[in-house]
Amino acid sequence: MLPFDILEYQARVNETKQRMEEQGIEVLLITDPANMNYLSGYDAWSFYVHQMLVLIIDQPQPIWIGRHMDALGAKTGTWIYDENVIDYPDYYVHSPTHHPMEFIAEILTQIGQANRRIGVEMDNYYYTAKAHAQLMRHLPDAVFLDADLLVNKVRLIKSEQEIEYMKRAGLIAEQAMYKGRESIRAGARQNDTAAELYYHIVSGTEEYGGEYPAIVPFLPTGENTAIPHLTWSDRRFKEGETVSIEIAGCYKRYHVPLARTAAIGKPPEKILGLTAYVTEGLNEVLQKIKPGMTCEDVNNIWKASIHRHGIVKEARLGYSVGLNYPPDWGEHTASLRSGDQTILQPNMTFHLIPALWFDNYGIEISETIKISDTGCETFTNFPRDLIIQDRFTTNPQDGKIS
Amino acid sequence: MLPFDILEYQARVNETKQRMEEQGIEVLLITDPANMNYLSGYDAWSFYVHQMLVLIIDQPQPIWIGRHMDALGAKTGTWIYDENVIDYPDYYVHSPTHHPMEFIAEILTQIGQANRRIGVEMDNYYYTAKAHAQLMRHLPDAVFLDADLLVNKVRLIKSEQEIEYMKRAGLIAEQAMYKGRESIRAGARQNDTAAELYYHIVSGTEEYGGEYPAIVPFLPTGENTAIPHLTWSDRRFKEGETVSIEIAGCYKRYHVPLARTAAIGKPPEKILGLTAYVTEGLNEVLQKIKPGMTCEDVNNIWKASIHRHGIVKEARLGYSVGLNYPPDWGEHTASLRSGDQTILQPNMTFHLIPALWFDNYGIEISETIKISDTGCETFTNFPRDLIIQDRFTTNPQDGKIS
Known part of the structure; x- marks a missing residue:
């Protein structure tokens, strides 16, 4: 079903991790839908709500976090195990009171990543000023690093x-x-x-x-x-x-x-x-x-x-x-x-x-x-x-x- | 040529300014392409590079700032006077050394807006974390306020x-x-x-x-x-x-x-x-x-x-x-x-x-x-x-x- 062999996805993840290491990044938050697809196979028009792939330097599988109604697509359309697909309820969508990045910060805290060196795609369309402000506010012990285009650079040479x-x-x-x-x-x-x-x-x-x-x-x-x-x-x-x-x-x-x-x-x-x-x-x-x-x-x-x-x-x-x-x-x-x-x-x-x-x-x-x-x-x-x-x-x- | 009478655009600008006043915003930076279109008529697929409409509370016309090759479209496709269309050179586009928001901060400084209360659309796709960081860095005397959805709310009731x-x-x-x-x-x-x-x-x-x-x-x-x-x-x-x-x-x-x-x-x-x-x-x-x-x-x-x-x-x-x-x-x-x-x-x-x-x-x-x-x-x-x-x-x- 996936357009590439699982080994190709894993090679992409490994090359990404190598660049993370070079840049001192322990956790990479990937919001660019092309980068999400590149590493996981995920393909849906769901990028109009906040979502991301989390790549942790010392864990083999990426984690997908997104909207509840899109989670099934992440389970069936990627090589990620089901337990690595985490979804937020609909009241986080376009809401004046709840922001998805609050939920995501909470998840990162629960899985022990709140005090790490976190790379974010600073100039990507799908990583807004507010997304960044919310994450920084709710993860005060993390160090944020600009990882813009990190995965894009892996994409430069095609297989x-x-x-x-x-x-x-x-x-x-x-x-x-x-x-x-x-x-x-x-x-x-x-x-x-x-x-x-x-x-x-x-x-x-x-x-x-x-x-x-x-x-x-x-x-x-x-x-x-x-x-x-x-x-x-x-x-x-x-x-x-x-x-x-x-x-x-x-x-x-x-x-x-x-x-x-x-x-x-x-x-x-x-x-x-x-x-x-x-x-x-x-x-x-x-x-x-x-x-x-x-x-x-x-x-x-x-x-x-x-x-x-x-x-x-x-x-x-x-x-x-x-x-x-x-x-x-x-x-x-x-x-x-x-x-x-x-x-x-x-x-x-x-x-x-x-x-x-x-x-x-x-x-x-x-x-x-x-x-x-x-x-x-x-x-x-x-x-x-x-x-x-x-x-x-x-x-x-x-x-x-x- | 424009889809609405100029009076309708002006009424929209006036209602936006009223909301700016209520929220204590003197300068509104509009990066949502729908909001840019709503207030000016600007319609092009140029939102994949940084661009904005600047609405200043005490000036009658918005200012369009964008990429050089898109400026002609802003001149011919809006009700804005040509002198209010300002463009940045192509070396600011997708560049590791130059960011369009540096250019925009410089323009805002030159026109005397650097120390004002500036509203930005914090959760819009086209206002990235980096865009905000660059503006804050290059406009240290400005006060930034979240103006997300300010214009969207004007759009709620249709003419x-x-x-x-x-x-x-x-x-x-x-x-x-x-x-x-x-x-x-x-x-x-x-x-x-x-x-x-x-x-x-x-x-x-x-x-x-x-x-x-x-x-x-x-x-x-x-x-x-x-x-x-x-x-x-x-x-x-x-x-x-x-x-x-x-x-x-x-x-x-x-x-x-x-x-x-x-x-x-x-x-x-x-x-x-x-x-x-x-x-x-x-x-x-x-x-x-x-x-x-x-x-x-x-x-x-x-x-x-x-x-x-x-x-x-x-x-x-x-x-x-x-x-x-x-x-x-x-x-x-x-x-x-x-x-x-x-x-x-x-x-x-x-x-x-x-x-x-x-x-x-x-x-x-x-x-x-x-x-x-x-x-x-x-x-x-x-x-x-x-x-x-x-x-x-x-x-x-x-x-x-x-």
């Missing part, structure tokens, strides 16, 4: 099974892009294209059913292509507009993002010119990237390439990607940018998104890659160019494509 | 325009449930039903295009109906299984959730019996609920109804719902449960989800309502009963429905 899941996510992303693009034409509504993209992302392939990606499809259109994180509206596409499409395929919570830009009708000259610069830069990066380089080195290849065309771009070229939950598929560890000295190693995986955004237009063409022994491999196979949608015209009689 | 958007969301939810149910049959994959549901949620109606709901469709199946927050897998439905379907329609970020349970083939007796109890209880609540009651009163109606059948349920009956972003469509204010003394008023909106979960099965049948002057109105019109999918059988020859 062969993780790479296999990403390949499946790549097939799904590629297919969704092919099918979704067909719906882009003058007169069609943006949301109907988003619906098509979603349908194919979730339906997946015949062999591999898709899951919900950590981010919804981005579909900024026309002047809004200058604003990367817009989703969609119910406005209709117009002849002459461009559309940036950024999606991901997701399989067993592993993501392969893919972005392309589509032109409806004949693309403006400036878009064609920009596209040539972006693909040239991206191709150069894909050719030259290899293990042993730093993240900064990779960004420098891209910067030098666009600099030849007089373009300077401040935003990072890309970031580490893989297992995740909303609101982000990025792993928040390695970024391909100036100053990041992370050394590339085989089976690291990155989303390269060498986008260019200007005042009222932008171009996005991306690839997700794994670092191989000698270079890199892309997870998708979709023409690395502008999508030109002038093959399609809407028949005014029946509204159907002709 | 007529908000109700109108929820009606559209209700149409979308209802249609998606009708269309999605058709795909549920023995032999079909769960993820293909999820894909159909998603397609219709996002495609919406001919008049109203749909948006992404704050939560993805839940689709626990078979024994997993006992585990409410599971999404879906690519397993195939089996004859005799039940499926809980919980979705929402979303329009202009306003949600109308809707849950039903479907039986594939002839439903087991125990499911029929449970369904009768749930619908009886739900109908009784819908008949009796009216302004002036407390949330606890409403829960008591439900409790008394199921108690007649010997059932005791601890989880709350429902919660306030409306404008939202992932990971939750609930507003985290009023809950229909013991102890909640919130008094119902016209145009409050609730998701009533009188679900029953047991060890290896469960039933979910829900309605989203608005409190009217004399009682309540539901936003959707879908039979309040078990969905029985025995009309459909798969033809083994061609896999098509016959």
Whole structure:
């Protein structure tokens, strides 16, 4: 039932414990849902209430603590023994009088962990300022340490099974892009294209059913292509507009993002010119990237390439990607940018998104890659160019494509 | 372009300021994306990086602070003047050396707000423990106050325009449930039903295009109906299984959730019996609920109804719902449960989800309502009963429905 062999989970736990030891952490409170899944297999949309995995340096099994109605999912969907699944009653949920971290502090006290060195994921969405304040208040004898990204760093290099899941996510992303693009034409509504993209992302392939990606499809259109994180509206596409499409395929919570830009009708000259610069830069990066380089080195290849065309771009070229939950598929560890000295190693995986955004237009063409022994491999196979949608015209009689 | 008249945004700001005054807050830092949208109109999937709206008691306009590449969206998509949109460079994003809250503290200092009484949303997903620690460190002369749910409470009573958007969301939810149910049959994959549901949620109606709901469709199946927050897998439905379907329609970020349970083939007796109890209880609540009651009163109606059948349920009956972003469509204010003394008023909106979960099965049948002057109105019109999918059988020859 679990997506990985129990030995793989145990190896992940052991590597996490090694890092805990290096950082002087005896108890690690894991609130990032991707990290919870990574170490235990737990997978449910229950992260909107407080929950965590507790990893104790001298105990073999993690402990899951969460809401009563979610506990059965932790029992059936993880490799953790049932007695290590502990739940709090519903009156702790969104309550003005009870906070789940009071309950959790009480449990940690009962199991003798109240005076230890406790690591917490300080900058994770699911570890709020109040969660931290409550824990500190109710565990006055503990020493709190920032363990943000500790598990994320273990996640940086993927196993062969993780790479296999990403390949499946790549097939799904590629297919969704092919099918979704067909719906882009003058007169069609943006949301109907988003619906098509979603349908194919979730339906997946015949062999591999898709899951919900950590981010919804981005579909900024026309002047809004200058604003990367817009989703969609119910406005209709117009002849002459461009559309940036950024999606991901997701399989067993592993993501392969893919972005392309589509032109409806004949693309403006400036878009064609920009596209040539972006693909040239991206191709150069894909050719030259290899293990042993730093993240900064990779960004420098891209910067030098666009600099030849007089373009300077401040935003990072890309970031580490893989297992995740909303609101982000990025792993928040390695970024391909100036100053990041992370050394590339085989089976690291990155989303390269060498986008260019200007005042009222932008171009996005991306690839997700794994670092191989000698270079890199892309997870998708979709023409690395502008999508030109002038093959399609809407028949005014029946509204159907002709 | 904005979904509400500027006067409505200003009224919301004024009511927020009144509450700030009551709580002795001079500067409110708003990190909840729904609250940011509510006060400014800002709508983008940029909440995966730190951002906020700053509301200063003695200044007329809020200030938006966020990432450089998102600033244009704040300029074009809100009623805030361009000079009140301030952005931080990309090297603050997911960086081990720079934190956006350092930048934000510097801005607050520059505009003379460093020594004021500052309210922060302590338990919001997008206000992390580290965000708070950084602000406190870099604004040592400020007094920090917990302003969690301050704006959420302003959101409790909806305007007529908000109700109108929820009606559209209700149409979308209802249609998606009708269309999605058709795909549920023995032999079909769960993820293909999820894909159909998603397609219709996002495609919406001919008049109203749909948006992404704050939560993805839940689709626990078979024994997993006992585990409410599971999404879906690519397993195939089996004859005799039940499926809980919980979705929402979303329009202009306003949600109308809707849950039903479907039986594939002839439903087991125990499911029929449970369904009768749930619908009886739900109908009784819908008949009796009216302004002036407390949330606890409403829960008591439900409790008394199921108690007649010997059932005791601890989880709350429902919660306030409306404008939202992932990971939750609930507003985290009023809950229909013991102890909640919130008094119902016209145009409050609730998701009533009188679900029953047991060890290896469960039933979910829900309605989203608005409190009217004399009682309540539901936003959707879908039979309040078990969905029985025995009309459909798969033809083994061609896999098509016959």
